[in-house]
Structure formats: C-alpha cells, structure tokens
Amino acid sequence: MIPVWPLLLLLSISSPIVDATTSSLKSKAVCSGHRVSIPLSSHIWLPLNHRHGPCSPLPSSEKKIPSTADLLRLDRLRTDSIRRHLNGDVTVPTTLGTSLGAAYQYTVTVGLGTPAVTQTVLFDTGSDVSWVQCRPCPVQRCHRQRDAVFDPARSATYSAFSCSSATCLRLGRAVANGCSGSQCQYIVKYGDGSNSTGTYSSDKLTLTPAHTVDGFRFGCSHANQFSYRTAGLIGLGGGALSLVTQTAEKAFSYCLPPTASHSGFFTLGVPHVSSSRFVVTPMHKIGNIATYYSVLLQGITVAGKQLDVPPSVFSAGSVMDSGTVLTQLPQTAYRALQAAFKKEMRMYPRVAPKNGLDTCFNVSGGDVKLPSVALVFDRGATVELDKSGIISKGCLAFASTGDDTSPGIIGNVQQRTFEVFYDVGGQAVGFRRAAC
Ligand SMILES: *[C@@H]1O[C@H](CO)[C@@H](O)[C@H](O)[C@H]1NC(C)=O
Numbered sequence: 444m445i446p447v448w449p450l451l452l453l454l455s456i457s458s459p460i461v462d463a464t465t466s467s468l469k470s471k472a473v474c475s476g477h478r479v480s481i482p483l484s485s486h487i488w489l490p491l492n493h494r495h496g497p498c499s500p501l502p503s504s505e506k507k508i509p510s511t512a513d514l515l516r517l518d519r520l521r522t523d524s525i526r527r528h529l530n531g532d533v534t535v536p537t538t539l540g541t542s543l544g545a546a547y548q549y550t551v552t553v554g555l556g557t558p559a560v561t562q563t564v565l566f567d568t569g570s571d572v573s574w575v576q577c578r579p580c581p582v583q584r585c586h587r588q589r590d591a592v593f594d595p596a597r598s599a600t601y602s603a604f605s606c607s608s609a610t611c612l613r614l615g616r617a618v619a620n621g622c623s624g625s626q627c628q629y630i631v632k633y634g635d636g637s638n639s640t641g642t643y644s645s646d647k648l649t650l651t652p653a654h655t656v657d658g659f660r661f662g663c664s665h666a667n668q669f670s671y672r673t674a675g676l677i678g679l680g681g682g683a684l685s686l687v688t689q690t691a692e693k694a695f696s697y698c699l700p701p702t703a704s705h706s707g708f709f710t711l712g713v714p715h716v717s718s719s720r721f722v723v724t725p726m727h728k729i730g731n732i733a734t735y736y737s738v739l740l741q742g743i744t745v746a747g748k749q750l751d752v753p754p755s756v757f758s759a760g761s762v763m764d765s766g767t768v769l770t771q772l773p774q775t776a777y778r779a780l781q782a783a784f785k786k787e788m789r790m791y792p793r794v795a796p797k798n799g800l801d802t803c804f805n806v807s808g809g810d811v812k813l814p815s816v817a818l819v820f821d822r823g824a825t826v827e828l829d830k831s832g833i834i835s836k837g838c839l840a841f842a843s844t845g846d847d848t849s850p851g852i853i854g855n856v857q858q859r860t861f862e863v864f865y866d867v868g869g870q871a872v873g874f875r876r877a878a879c
C-alpha cells in the first residue's frame with residue numbers, strides 16, 4: 444500500500460510565528476509542520492496544506508505565491524460568481540459557479556482505489572462534485588500532476604455507474620453529460636469557462652489508514668482544463684453530490700494554518716475536542732442553492748467596542764468560503780470598521796493604499812499592537828480574530844461587497860487558526876480559536 448500521509452513525517456510542535464507586520468501570506472521556505480498535537484487515530488484527521496507553501500507536496504512550480512493584488516482580483520471573480528449563482532442566474536454554471544483561476548488555496552492528500560493510490564487534491568467547501576484525473580488522460584486534454592494518474596483498470600474496487608443507474612439518473616441537469624458506451628458521463632463547469640468531464644464512478648476512498656469510504660462517488664476525469672498540479676478536487680459543499688453528504692457523519696471541520704509554512708487539518712465527523720470550546724451560530728439560508736454554507740453576521744467589535752452599524756445592514760447573510768481570501772463586508776459595515784480601525788491605529792503613520800487594500804499603515808519597526816477585532820454572529824457567537832486575520836502587509840485585511848444588499852463572504856484570511864466546524868446535520872457552524 445502506498446503511504447497516504449507522507450505529511451505526518453513533518454510533525455513538529457513549534458512556537459507560533461505569526462508575523463503580523465509582514466504578509467501573513469508570506470512564509471518561510473521550510474515547513475514548520477503542525478502547531479498542535481495530532482489526535483488519536485480514532486478520528487478522521489488529515490493534514491491540510493496551503494497549495495503554494497513549503498508544506499505542500501506539490502512541485503515547486505506551484506509554490507510561487509501570487510501577489511496580494513492578484514489574489515484580490517481572483518477573489519472578485521470567485522465571489523461575483525457565488526453571488527450570481529445565489530441569485531439564481533442561469534448563465535452561471537450551476538454546479539460550481541466559481542472560477543478555477545480563483546484562490547483554491549488548500550490541499551489534502553487521500554488514497555483512492557484498491558490498492559490505494561495517493562492523490563493530492565484541492566479542498567473546496569464551495570463545490571459539491573469531487574473528481575480526479577483518470578487514465579486515459581491524454582496530455583492535450585489533461586493537466587500534468589505530481590501523483591500517479593489514477594488508473595481505474597488497476598483498482599479492484601472501482602466501478603463506473605451505468606447510464607440507467609439511479610445515481611446517474613439523479614445527477615441533475617447541470618452535472619449529467621449523457622452516456623458513453625453505457626457509462627454515465629458527468630461534467631463540472633467552472634465560472635471561467637473551463638470544465639472537467641469523464642465517467643461518473645465509485646471507488647474506495649482512504650482518508651486515514653483506519654477510515655475509508657466505500658463506494659465514494661466521484662468523477663473519473665478524462666478531460667479538463669486545470670492549471671494546478673493537483674490530481675483533482677474534493678467537493679465539501681452542502682449539495683447531494685458532496686463527500687460530506689455521502690458520509691454518515693454529516694459533519695466536518697477544518698483549520699486553515701496561519702501561514703503557508705504550517706499545516707492545518709481537516710476532519711470528517713464531529714471534532715475531537717469538547718463542543719463547549721466552540722462558539723456556535725446557526726446556519727443561515729441564502730437562496731435555494733444547497734452547496735454554500737452561510738451564516739448571519741450581526742455586528743463587529745473593534746477594541747471591545749461594538750461598531751455602530753444597524754443589524755439590517757447584514758441581513759443578506761454571509762457565505763463561509765474557504766476559497767475566497769479576504770472577508771467581504773457590506774459597505775456600511777466595512778466603512779465603520781475602517782474608521783474604527785484607523786482610530787485605534789493612529790500611532791502608526793498611514794501609507795498609500797497597496798495591492799488593492801485601502802487602509803494601510805507603516806508598521807515597520809518592531810512589535811505591532813493591533814486592536815482586537817471580533818465578528819459577532821447570530822446568537823451572540825463572538826469570534827475574536829487572530830492577528831493574522833486582521834492585517835496583511837500592514838493593511839486592513841477586509842474588503843467591501845460594494846453595497847448593503849449583496850451577501851457577504853467570510854474569507855480564509857479571517858478563518859485561519861480557527862477550527863471551523865460545519866454541523867451539516869444540525870445546521871450550525873462552530874469556531875474554536877487557536878486550533879492550529
Ligand atoms: C470544456 O472545456 C473544453 C476545453 O476548454 C472546451 O473545448 C469545451 O467546449 C468545454 N465544454 C463545455 C460544455 O463547456
């Protein structure tokens with residue numbers, strides 16, 4: 444059996460090194476591993492790594508970290524697609540509606556088939572269909588990847604769905620892509636016009652040596668346009684085709700690491716720590732798209748003081764998205780945050796906007812003292828952000844949606860270091876601080 448987690452070898456307990464004065468995206472060239480101890484093997488717990496960082500198993504060509512300005516441009520593409528999708532815009536590809544150029548930042552390594560073949564895949568809470576490249580995958584139609592390309596003919600547990608199977612008939616208009624030699628064909632279309640197509644299939648998914656998902660349903664992709672060297676993508680959305688919906692647990696959590704030089708984690712099922720350590724808020728419904736997980740932000744505090752923003756400003760809700768970098772707030776809330784933050788940061792000289800961020804300070808020269816910033820969600824769930832979730836390269840690391848009526852986005856910069864628990868069965872989202 445091919446080892447499924449080479450990354451566990453990187454385990455080390457090192458001291459936190461969150462440098463808020465420089466980019467929280469910037470990382471040292473070496474992987475510092477995990478900042479927390481790894482739980483007992485009875486839990487489904489996988490290391491999760493920044494795609495571009497030294498902890499990533501991907502080749503070094505993948506490790507160039509895009510500029511903040513590029514990330515923000517890609518953020519806009521992604522979040523515009525999410526919002527158009529939520530609005531029921533039929534011109535947006537209904538399966539995912541997000542741009543592959545967008546910042547899918549994190550990967551996990553799993554095993555697929557029997558014997559298990561190691562596959563490093565992107566991790567996405569904003570989509571449902573999982574897929575990996577499968578042989579035959581001609582170079583003109585597939586992308587190069589680091590792992591061996593999955594070969595269905597060599598897996599003892601692989602099976603393609605037939606066109607008449609209930610699973611194939613239930614794929615839905617957006618994903619169903621006809622029949623080829625009586626095998627069920629799927630398509631996943633992305634917001635930038637690219638797609639993945641192939642045979643809808645099932646096989647054994649190995650998450651940890653002790654935890655496998657038999658009959659995991661995924662797309663065996665024989666053609667796609669994908670610029671990353673990952674083997675494919677794991678969809679963790681709330682829709683019927685996602686990994687989460689396919690498993691009995693109906694719950695998962697992840698912790699996005701503070702820098703690309705650290706590993707975070709992904710767990711399937713209920714977290715291993717006591718539920719009392721999470722602040723919990725109900726999931727909030729936006730539109731009728733099952734894929735996205737949303738919450739209701741109700742207020743923001745800066746240095747312990749609540750911003751004077753009417754709750755109605757937040758009433759469109761916010762999508763939790765691991766693939767968007769910066770949190771996007773309703774315009775009125777963003778302006779209030781900006782004003783309060785400037786006041787608390789008045790001891791630092793203001794500098795010109797940079798990288799698309801408009802509230803920047805000269806914080807060079809030693810220890811920067813940041814005011815505390817907390818997001819307050821429905822039922823009083825108060826999430827006090829980590830330093831790495833407040834500024835990036837000296838600039839306030841938030842953006843505006845541009846109005847007070849569009850849904851906001853809770854992005855991955857603000858989620859870093861929290862264990863974010865999605866209790867899909869119980870329709871709640873929990874946050875546990877300092878988890879990785
Ligand atoms: C899928 O992508 C390929 C390559 O870019 C393109 O030729 C094809 O038209 C796309 N198919 C659909 C249905 O979008």
Ligand SMILES: *[C@@H]1O[C@H](CO)[C@@H](O)[C@H](O)[C@H]1NC(C)=O
Pocket residue numbers: 794805806807808
């Ligand atoms: C920031 O302040 C330092 C001195 O503390 C100065 O040398 C540097 O030029 C300043 N940078 C900017 C961009 O103003």
